[in-house]
Amino acid sequence: MMNENCEIINIDVAGVAGDAGGRATVVRGVAGFGVAAVGAPSAEKAAGAEQGLDGEGYQVVTRARGRKGTDRKAVTTQENPTVFRFDRPTETSKKRRAEEHLEAAERETSATAQIESLKNLIVQLLDQNEERTKEAERQTNEICALRKEVEQLKGLFGKTRVAKPSYAAVVTKSNPDSATGSGSGSRNAGAQSQRMRVDDDKCAITINTSRFKGEKADFGKIKAALQEGIDAVPTLQGIKVRCLRQLPGERINVVFATEAEAKKAREQSGWLTAVMPQASVKSDAWFPVKCDMVVKRAVLDGGVQGERTLRKEVCAEFAMDNRQEGMDFTAMKATWISKMNPLKKTGSLVIWLKSRLAADHLLDSGQALFGGGAYGAFCSAYEPSTADKLCFNCNTYGHLQGRCRKATRCGKCSGAHQSRDCTSEGPPKCAVCAGTHRSSDWQCKRHPYHRRYLATQVALAGQAEKLAATRPNDANQDVEMGHQALSQ
Numbered sequence: 445m446m447n448e449n450c451e452i453i454n455i456d457v458a459g460v461a462g463d464a465g466g467r468a469t470v471v472r473g474v475a476g477f478g479v480a481a482v483g484a485p486s487a488e489k490a491a492g493a494e495q496g497l498d499g500e501g502y503q504v505v506t507r508a509r510g511r512k513g514t515d516r517k518a519v520t521t522q523e524n525p526t527v528f529r530f531d532r533p534t535e536t537s538k539k540r541r542a543e544e545h546l547e548a549a550e551r552e553t554s555a556t557a558q559i560e561s562l563k564n565l566i567v568q569l570l571d572q573n574e575e576r577t578k579e580a581e582r583q584t585n586e587i588c589a590l591r592k593e594v595e596q597l598k599g600l601f602g603k604t605r606v607a608k609p610s611y612a613a614v615v616t617k618s619n620p621d622s623a624t625g626s627g628s629g630s631r632n633a634g635a636q637s638q639r640m641r642v643d644d645d646k647c648a649i650t651i652n653t654s655r656f657k658g659e660k661a662d663f664g665k666i667k668a669a670l671q672e673g674i675d676a677v678p679t680l681q682g683i684k685v686r687c688l689r690q691l692p693g694e695r696i697n698v699v700f701a702t703e704a705e706a707k708k709a710r711e712q713s714g715w716l717t718a719v720m721p722q723a724s725v726k727s728d729a730w731f732p733v734k735c736d737m738v739v740k741r742a743v744l745d746g747g748v749q750g751e752r753t754l755r756k757e758v759c760a761e762f763a764m765d766n767r768q769e770g771m772d773f774t775a776m777k778a779t780w781i782s783k784m785n786p787l788k789k790t791g792s793l794v795i796w797l798k799s800r801l802a803a804d805h806l807l808d809s810g811q812a813l814f815g816g817g818a819y820g821a822f823c824s825a826y827e828p829s830t831a832d833k834l835c836f837n838c839n840t841y842g843h844l845q846g847r848c849r850k851a852t853r854c855g856k857c858s859g860a861h862q863s864r865d866c867t868s869e870g871p872p873k874c875a876v877c878a879g880t881h882r883s884s885d886w887q888c889k890r891h892p893y894h895r896r897y898l899a900t901q902v903a904l905a906g907q908a909e910k911l912a913a914t915r916p917n918d919a920n921q922d923v924e925m926g927h928q929a930l931s932q
Contacts, residue, residue: 655722673719730796731803732826742815832892839883855883
């Protein structure tokens with residue numbers, strides 16, 4: 445902002461600095477010093493200049509008036525002034541502009557290449573999408589054609605019904621070769637299917653004649669004798685024996701006219717004892733089901749030590765917890781099969797059901813309920829272990845008499861007869877290892893409990909040493925009694 449005492453004077457300076465003409469602006473101060481316009485040098489810097497100063501030290505600022513076709517020289521205080529002409533670019537600006545043009549060209553080339561690659565990628569994706577669409581349409585057409593063929597087949601053969609697997613089918617499939625002994629797999633399968641057909645026959649009962657000493661070959665005489673025994677019982681009047689069937693071993697299937705007659709004859713089996721002493725009637729078949737992950741507190745009796753005793757109410761509670769309309773879940777027996785382990789809260793048990801239909805339902809659903817329906821367990825087919833079982837027909841281990849296909853051998857003398865019919869008075873002979881002991885004796889090296897026998901021998905030897913120190917006469921007697929107990 446300029447002082448109020450300053451005075452601005454415009455002076456015509458025509459003819460100053462050669463031909464240049466123009467106007468000069470002089471700022472005169474009150475105190476005897478001047479303040480020039482913006483850009484003008486001070487009086488000290490302008491001292492000694494040849495032109496452009498007045499006598500009082502004021503600087504004259506001129507502004508040239510450009511005229512076309514004239515060449516005016518600028519007023520300067522320097523002896524050799526440098527004239528800059530901006531109409532010609534410098535080398536630096538040329539280089540910079542060239543680099544900018546090069547970068548722009550590179551950017552344009554890169555963008556063009558990217559656009560081209562993106563275009564190719566889009567074309568490939570469109571082609572792939574078109575191919576997938578065609579493949580999906582082809583598969584859809586094939587599926588529609590297959591559905592039409594299935595509908596046509598249903599129309600020809602009627603509705604196909606897939607039956608649920610029965611108890612017999614599940615057990616047979618889970619253990620098709622459970623029967624050990626001689627014979628091929630097909631032979632075992634045939635025997636298994638035959639046994640299942642016999643069990644399914646509700647109009648017949650099975651009798652075991654292995655202990656009967658009378659006539660067992662002539663079925664005509666046996667049928668007449670059985671009919672006489674039935675007629676002698678007043679409550680069985682009117683029941684007739686239709687025929688007899690020979691079963692594996694020394695078992696006979698007695699077939700009646702109806703299921704009710706067979707049931708009544710099974711319940712009142714006194715007629716069989718009167719006709720064929722020592723013969724027995726096979727009871728109703730029970731169907732075992734194995735239940736895993738059963739909670740101990742739901743089935744075990746807490747008042748009995750050992751954690752293996754089931755409560756008496758388990759069977760009745762099981763029938764109530766798993767009841768279904770039209771099914772009988774009556775449980776005939778239950779057995780805990782898990783080992784005693786106090787750290788585990790669950791275990792396994794086997795429960796025998798009276799109804800085959802109920803057993804089929806549990807195996808199909810795979811679940812059973814315990815403890816008022818609060819505890820669940822997994823169901824599976826029960827496969828009893830026969831590794832430590834002794835067959836009373838061939839007197840070897842690993843299977844039972846009902847599935848034995850070997851020749852009959854005595855367990856006392858290894859003869860070709862049953863052990864109960866043995867009359868030999870000589871030393872015993874094992875049918876397994878031919879040793880001087882019975883087949884059921886733990887001394888046999890092939891006996892499943894032979895290790896227990898050895899452990900017992902060590903214990904008896906220790907007891908004999910203790911008794912020898914106190915009672916020398918009684919020690920030998922105690923050891924002999926221990927050996928007799930093991931052999932029996």
